[in-house]
Amino acid sequence: MPDTAEPTRLLREAGLRVTRPRLEVLxxxxxxxxxxxxxxLRAVRDALPSVSHQAVYDSLHTLTGAGLVRAIQPAGSATRYEGRVGDNHHHVVCRGCGAVADVDCAVGDTPCLHPSADHGFVLDEAEVVYWGRCPQCAAAPA
Structure with missing residues (x-):
């Protein structure tokens, strides 16, 4: 977030009340x-020590629902959150340590992959997860 006015503006434009927990979670x-x-939760508590786990969870849910935060859930992993929204990017996940990194869409517009059949769905996103080992895990002895 470039400045302190930006999160407030984003919340207001999304029609959300501006609260301290939402600002800190964002x-x-x-x-x-x-x-x-x-x-x-640990990061938010650094700035707002009395915040409850439930307030952080509720804020994440609200921010995700408003499109200000994106939730991703790689198979076998806890839900993770990112602020990169509004584009159709993918992720690479390390099988060793669980590190996650963004991967830009290889070709085309949203969705960048076109299925052989859409079954009548109006598609707006394609999710691809690449799996492998990060440089540190790949370099570690087996």
Whole structure:
């Protein structure tokens, strides 16, 4: 988040009340891309020590519903959150340590992949998760 006015503007434009927990959660998501709820709770508590786990969880749910935060859930992993929204990007996940990184859409507009059959659905997103080992895990002895 570039400045303190930006999160307030984003919340208001989304039709949400501006609350301290929402501001802190939004800031934490941008400061810690692909973080799980526990990591975000610790980050929010650094700025707002009395915040409850439920307030952080509710804020994440509200911000995700408003499209200000994106939730991703790689198979076998806790839900993670990121502030990169509004584009159709994908993720690469390390099988060793669970690190996650963004991967831009390879070709085309949203969705960047076109299925052989859409079964009547109006498609607006394609999700691809690449799996492998990050450089640190790949370099570690087996």
């Amino acid at each position: 800031a934490a998501v941008h400061a810690h891309p692909h973080a799980d709820t526990g990591t975000l």
